[in-house]
Amino acid sequence: MFCNEGSDNDILDDDEEASMSSAKPSEIDPFDTVYSNIPDNTHILKVDxxxxxxxxxxxxxxxxxxxxxxxxxxxxxPEPIPELMRLWSSMDADSRHFRENIRFFNG
Incomplete structure (x- = not known):
């Protein structure tokens, strides 16, 4: 016996596709929120x-x-801490994990 799962339900007309695409909610880019309040100019201290x-x-x-x-x-x-120097400069798995998640460790 040949089973053709959902073949009739998977095919949509062009009108059905258009109505479904317009029903999808617009995706909000999280970077738009983060970068929306960046000032146009900066204040720089005079060099002394x-x-x-x-x-x-x-x-x-x-x-x-x-x-x-x-x-x-x-x-x-201060003297550099050897373990931190190793994590920052080495290429082993621990070091890569440390550098990839540095924001978490700093928090």
């Missing part, structure tokens, strides 16, 4: 020279030595 003592970048209104009290305070540079 770096601190003479610690070479920190300064805002325009900061006085000289504001960041380090004219060299009295010395900030220690």
């Amino acid at each position: 020279e770096n601190c003479k003592h610690c070479k920190a970048r300064k805002f325009e209104s900061e006085t000289d030595g504001f960041c380090c009290r004219n060299g009295q305070i010395e900030l220690k540079q």
Whole structure:
């Protein structure tokens, strides 16, 4: 016995296809919502020279030595964490997973 499943129901006339396509809800692109409020212009701070003592970048209104009290305070540079460096620079499965989901881990 030959079984032809749903052959009569699968064929639609051109009129039926047109009416079904107009009945489909329009899909909303989630990126339209995200990118709809981007400003047309940006505010950029004026460039000011770096601190003479610690070479920190300064805002325009900061006085000289504001960041380090004219060299009295010395900030220690943190040592990189070996495991994080491996995750960031390696090509193994753990590292790829880390980089692909970095927003999740940062959250």
